Amino acid sequence: MKDFTIAALLGGPEMIILGVAILLLFGGKKIPELMKGLGKGIKEFKQGQQDEPIPAPVTEKTK
Template sequence: MNSFTIAAILGGPEMIILGIAILLLFGGKKIPELMKGLGKGIKEFKDGQDGKDVPATEPVKKV
């Protein structure tokens, strides 16, 4: 069985159609807000993995 990635399936025209569909669904003003929220979520996730979300008053326990 062949394994495909999404980049292998989608070409140039498909990406353009997908971009237009997203623009129509969310609108031009909403997309930057969505990307900002996505970036904050990824940052919080990475900080949580590193243990940076622990308050400074508690010592960080390393396993």
């Protein structure tokens, strides 16, 4: 099977229709807030991937 992305399925007219639909649903003022939140989330996710993993505490079982 060939690998593909959703962007490969969408052409120019489809992208315009999608953009207009998003604009109608969320309004012009809400979209920058949504994009800012999305950007912050992506940034935090990338920083989390780069951080050293926290080692699990070693516990000894007692009898």
